[in-house]
Amino acid sequence: MPEPSARMGRRTVLAASAATLAAPWVARAQSNPIKIGIQSIFSGPIALLGVSSRGAIQPEVDRINAAGGLLGRQIQPIYRDSKGKPQEAARVARELVNTDGCEILLDAEASSGAFAVQEVVRDLGVLCVHSNSETSSLTADPKLRVATAFRCARQGVHDAIVGGAHSAKVADAKKLVKWATCSPDYAFGRDTTAQFLDFLKHFRPDTQVTTQAWPKLGQPDFTEVITKIIQAKPQALYSALYAGDLSAFINQGNVYALFGAMETFIPAMGDLPVLTTVKSLPPGIQSANRYLPTFPDTKENRAWYEAYRKANNNDYPTNWSWENATAVRFIEAAVKKAGSTDGKKASAALAGLTIDSPFSNSGKVTMRAEDHTLIDYAIGWGTTIPKPPFVTGIEPADWGQITELETEWKKKSGYL
Amino acid sequence: MDLDALIGCVTSASCVVTQTTSGLIVGMLLFLVAAGLTLIFGVLKIVNFAHGTFYMLGAYLAYTVFAVTGSYVLGVLGGGLGMAVFGVIFERFLISRVYGANVLMQLLICYAVVLICDDLVKIVWGPDFYAMGMPPAFQVPPLFIAGGVVPPFYLVLISAALVIGGALGLGLGLTRMGKIIRAAAVNPDMVSALGINTTLLYSLVFAVGGMLAGLAGGLAAPVRSLTPGMGFSVLIESFIVTVIGGMGSIAGALIAAVVLGLIRSFGTIGFPLFTDGLMYIAMIIILVVKPSGLFGKEIV
Missing domain, CATH: 3.40.50.2300 (Response regulator)
Structure with a gap:
């Protein structure tokens, strides 16, 4: 009968052999x-x-x-x-x-x-x-x-619910009834704007839309859109523009002092590339967070x-x-x-x-x-200021309310 | 379609002032780009599909010069002069190789330059969008004329474009070089036979065309976003302007650009969902009624 140490040795040898044989497979897997x-x-x-x-x-x-x-x-x-x-x-x-x-x-x-x-x-x-x-x-x-x-x-629907609730709150406080919209002329811009207005009207049924402008995506000049909004004399403006288009819109709107003439709500304003690129960021624009290092703080x-x-x-x-x-x-x-x-x-x-x-x-x-x-991601609305942190007073949204209204929206849309 | 709004606008002094100014600014910037395009076509019979790229590079150069010097004037001049140099390089090393060749070859070269330049812009400046910001001298409230809103900066832009356009028109109409360029547009062989260096002449034309686009890019930079590929949309509208005005006609480009600007400006009130369509309808009508464009018979 072999000595225990010899048995161990044989097992060790067998294990080592098996490991050697398996090595290429293991290595390949890794x-x-x-x-x-x-x-x-x-x-x-x-x-x-x-x-x-x-x-x-x-x-x-x-x-x-x-x-x-x-x-x-x-x-x-x-x-x-x-x-x-x-x-x-x-x-x-x-x-x-x-x-x-x-x-x-x-x-x-x-x-x-x-x-x-x-x-x-x-x-x-x-x-x-x-x-x-x-x-x-x-x-x-x-x-x-x-x-x-x-x-x-x-x-989009989450942003619309939170935007609608926040905007209605501001509209209540400032008695805003007449609204204009300016959003990019494709599915995202139209859907987002329609959803926003739906939820705004849910909270503020007396909301009136006086004019809607639909600039093309990447349109270099927004002048005619801006002057059209000025002509409609709304009390509030909602825009789903984003990125470079939003930057151009803000710069061109500043030339017409557009943002001092009406309360402005722009969900995509709260994104750092926009906030840091727009040289004369108007104070007081209501904005959602897109990404901000200060929200959550x-x-x-x-x-x-x-x-x-x-x-x-x-x-x-x-x-x-x-x-x-x-x-x-x-x-x-x-x-x-x-x-x-x-x-x-x-x-x-x-x-x-x-x-x-x-x-x-x-x-x-x-x-x-x-x-x-x-x-459950961070979502909320605040107000712009022309220097860092650019958006202040951000109120976090209530995810319970979002879920409840989202469910209603799904039922209405035939998704549930 | 909102005809009530349109009628309400044209019967209101404030609306007419605001929308007319708006149309003029859109039109005059478009004119500067289209003038270069139509000049190059008028003389060289080259449809410069890379012209929007000149506009884009001009804007980026102006932005950079402005960032370094803080001077908007130097920025605009930097954009214009930079594109004049770029125009010469583009003409000498690329387009001159396909003079007289199939238009497809010209198109391919131009398109290649567009793609290369878009990528170069991304490498040099990055993929982010930029905004020059309003120069401090123009950070003033808008004027109110007859109740209409008129931004002072736009009055400056319109004036600058008119001066540049006027200088171009006078230069082509009254100077010796202008006459040579117009002669070359009609009969380049005869001009060459008279001992005039047409190679130099063609480079000059591209330099002027590039400079105009670069100036437009620089002038517009404070209010427009700078992004790689930003020249494309401007190029499309510039083509509409040159087609309506007549390929090769500077005067036609001016009229067509202003008309298009006004169509956009008033169209957005009366036909908010069909503003672009109105521009194309105008182009189609002109092509049907007068295929050579409004001033198509003029060479330059």
């Missing part, structure tokens, strides 16, 4: 990264969308990789430019999965592209997180919803803001930045929970998941299970 396909708009007039999304995604990926990766595998992001064309977005999404071998899609497209990608995801069955599309129907409409697709972005949010700027040549983060940072964190948490990148398993893990977040007043955000959309 060297086989999890490829995440990330598509966005990296060229053209709204390249800032893609650039500021990537600026938030990459540090999150680097953090995960530095900590050993996900399920023991490094994450390899593969970025692709859809140039803002829906058909290109669909083609790129398919290529990322079928050709590049991506196991997960992080779709950082604008809404037009996101709807196209949604149909590709329906076909491919991979886990997909839309990180920039705010158009409510993407996840609210059950006919459009996809089992493995989620929205990790603010939602926490050290976690401030730390993320500083880290973003350090990682991105001192550029400012945008609304798209926090949405994409959150999307990566949700993907990380879901894959860890599921122990797999499989579309069905990861989706089951992601639905209803709550994670810690610096972008929430409660410190946590949730991916709502029933409609696969983000809730």
Whole structure:
């Protein structure tokens, strides 16, 4: 009978042999990264969308990789430019999965592209997180919803509810009845404006809309739009313009002293690239937060803001930045929970998941299970001042009210 | 369609003043860009699809010069002169290679320059949008004339565009060089046979055309957003202006630009959902009634 030490030796040898035989497989698994396909708009007039999304995604990926990766595998992001064309977005999404071998899609497209990608995801069955599309129907409409697709972005209807409630409060105080609107002439601008007015009228049924202007997206000159608003003599103005168009509108409106003549409500004003670019920011504009380092006013949010700027040549983060940072964190948490990148398993893990977040007043955000959309993120309205922090007195929205009115809106829209 | 609003506007002095000023400012800036486009076409028969890029680069240059010097005038001049130099380089190294070639070749070269320049702007200035901001001298409240709102800065812009346009018209009409340019537009071979350096002449035309676009970009920079690709929308409207005014006609470009500005300005009140459509309808009517444009028979 062999000595115990000899038996141990043989077992050790066997184990070592097995390990040696298995080594290439283990090494291959570890060297086989999890490829995440990330598509966005990296060229053209709204390249800032893609650039500021990537600026938030990459540090999150680097953090995960530095900590050993996900399920023991490094994450390899593969970025692709859809140039803002829906058909290109669909083609790129398919290529990322079928050709590049991506196991997960992080779709950082604008809404037009996101709807196209949604149909590709329906076909491919991979886990997909839309990180920039705010158009409510993407996840609210059950006919459009996809089992493995989620929205990790603010939602138009949420902004409309909060905007409507806040604006009605200001209208009550200042007795504002006559309203004008000025929003970009495409689906987002029209839907957002209609939703805002719906909720404003819900809270203030005496609201009258005296004129509506619909400038084209990227229109260089807003002069005729501004003078048209002046002619209508409204008491209040709502605008869904954003980014460069909003900056031009503000600068051109200043020339006509537009913002001193009426109370102005611009949800997209509270985004740092706009606030820091507009040289003569009019005081007193009512604005929602898009991304602000002071809302929520926490050290976690401030730390993320500083880290973003350090990682991105001192550029400012945008609304798209926090949405994409959150999307990566949700993907990380879901894959860890599921122990797999499989579309069905990861989706089951992601639905209803709550994670810690610096972008929430409660410190946590949730991916709502029933409609696969983000809730509990920081949302509120304040007033602009022409110097940092640019937007002050921000009142956080009541998520209980948002959920209640959103449900009513879904019923009215035939989504429930 | 809101005809009541339109009638209400044209019968109200304040509305007429406000909307007319608004139309003039839109039109005059458009004229500066379109004048360069039509000048280049008139002389060289080149449809410069890269002309919007000249406008964009002019605006970015003006922004940079303004940021460094704090002088709006230097910024505008920087944008104009920079684009004059760029126009010469563009003509000498690229477009001159396809003189007389298929228009498709010219289109491809121009389009390549547009894409390259858009990317270069992103590399140099970044993908963010920029705003020059209103120069301190113009940060004044608007004037009220007959109840209408008239921003002083826009009066300056309209005046500047008129001066530039006038200088261009006088230069082409009265100076020797202007006469040579007009002659070259009619019969370049004859001009060349007379011993005039047409190569230099063509470069000069591109320099002037580029300068006009650059000046327009610089003049508009305080109130418009600077983004990569911003030249495209201006290019489309400039083409409409040159088609309506007559390809190659500076006077036609001026009239057409002002008409388009007024169509936009009053159209947005009476036809708020069809303002762009009105511009195209005007273009179609002109093309049907007078295919050469309002002043199409004039060479320059």
